[in-house]
Amino acid sequence: MGMTRRTFAKTATLGVLGAGTLRSRPLAAQEKITLKYLSVARGEPRRQAILQVVERFEKAHPTIKIELSEVPFDQYFQKVSVALAAGSGVDTFDVDSPLVAPYGHQDVLLPLDDYVDKKDWEDFLEQDRQIATYGGKILTLPWSSSSQAVFYNLDMLKEAGITPPSAPDNRWTWAQLLEAAKKLTKKAPDGTTEIYGFVVEQVDRPYQILPLLQSNGAQAISPDGSKTAGFLNSPEAVEALQFYGDLYNKHAVSPKKPIPDAFGRGQAALFLANSPHVNQIRRLFPQTRWALTPHPSFKKPVTPTGAWHVGVFKKTKHPKEAAALALAYSNAEQAKDNFKIMNYTPVRKSTFEAFPDEFRQPPNSLFYYEITKTAVRRPSTPAWREYEDLLRTAIRNVIDGGDAKKELDTAVARIDTVLARYKK
């Protein structure tokens, strides 16, 4: 009993103290507003850029506090969607470029036309402006684009006597890449693989794999966006995806379960990845000596593109401030810093102009070439979320040894059901 009374007394005292603290807090604090910024966490260089934006913004706007939530890529879309569905918990957030259409369709993004300076808007590249616009309104501000190339380990390729092409006009075909990968794959005495010939950054994501299908002559979706049957499961699509699956099964030059940082750690010889890996590998694995060879192709070169935009939640209580944060992240000056820190492919003409030498020599000359000549963006469809998940499942299954035709037929049937629902 005595214990209970003492505990009670302690709690009561704490309560009184707590109330006292609350009352003594200066009134000015209540005028401060808090912006919730949901950002995708993709490891180091990028984190620096985001922290820099937050710090600069808070300094320029002393009455605004930014509550930054960094969410890992794999959980990011779900986290954002839950926050949007709940109607709170987010003001400004990173938007993956193909999701502009679904978000636009669901009417959850605040149109930014009133906040964007018309002349400044023209500074964005034409295709990025298109991606950011839905229903005639500017819904997001692009802050990065992306492009891919094959990173190769200089020492391993030299040892194997392989000299990959450096110019895009004589890029490797996929068959040539496979031949090289076979030579570069090394088995340990116990039968396990020590070095994989070839690894890709996003093994099962349509971002990465759709260009293979398109390079072989397939299309992602019908021109009017109403169906995928006959396009995404065309013989060309099946052939390309089967080739990709064979890398993991028939030829076993790629690991079925991704190995983190395989290329940087010297567990892979060729690595198909996007431009930020330039800075990431330099920073995390300075001992790895590498160079770039262009993205391989089947019939015609097609490379992935698109990346991150920033948008404002329509139901935000502070539209002006939330839009200001989005602008702060994507404005011309910050865009230059973002590029230096992350090496994402720029989305502004002024960024390209600010670093002319960067884009005339490797590695960035190659990304510049691809983004202007061979890049094909992901289809703009309100059903992107389902499209991506269903196609990703098909790709995953083919990596696991499934038949490309069967998997694509299944995915196409399911995607078309979804597309029909959106048309209603």
Add this chain to the structure above:
Amino acid sequence: MSAKGAARQAAPYLFVAPALLGLALFKFYPIAVGLTASFFDYEAISGRAAWIGLGNYRELLADPLFWRACWNTFLFNAVVTPLQVVLALGLAVLVNRHLPGMTVFRSMFFVPAVISLVVASIIWDLIYNPDNGLANSLLAVVGIPPQPFLVSARQAMGAVIAMVTWKGIAYWMVIFLAGLHAIPGVFREAALIDGASSWQFFWRVTLPLLVRTIVFVVVANTAINFLLFAPMYIMTQGGPSDSTTVLMFEVYRNAFVYFRLGYASAVSTLLLVIMLVVVVVQFRVLRPRVEY
């Protein structure tokens, strides 16, 4: 006097009221909301909802993936629940002997139960890694070639079942142990005096007297296994080729990947109905025939 009588009558209801309130708030209300949502085309992110009656049910009954998920759920439960019950009971009988060091074994067998299911799934995912996982290393010792496990449509379900069984039996073992302790010692004495072997004693005396515990374990375990989702989410994402897509995973995918809350609610409503039917059958079949 009558006021006292009324108070006396009301007392039991007052005692169960807090529990009922909790049940109503956290179980019945969500079920009612889910049931209502299943009649809507409910798009979570925009909040748009349109009444479509049985539209969701019609759509899902026509979806081969739903039937595949039903079959997978059935297969999973038909194997896991009996396997867990038999192994847990066997383990309980084994560690119920009074031998030196038995408490150590009991504690060791209980360890899987205190590991979070998510952590266990991640660890088993590593164990099953076809390239450098522990499972293949162990198989190599006895001369069996490397297996694909989770990346094979044929083996994935079996691999998940093995992990879930390992994780589950520890907990049910403890429940069975408690049940075994509750059987009065006089029965054993009487049986021994009558000359029963320990095998006969187990089949004729222990098992019939343990039926109440068995019913609890079977029903509770069925409910848990029907709703299991984390291992599939972490280890296989329902694949390869839908081979581990159970109904609960379909609910998750529709609710939190496609944000079709109405459709997901319809799947979970049907899942609830299926579970109810199974549990009623279990109660019927396992009705205790002996009282003590």
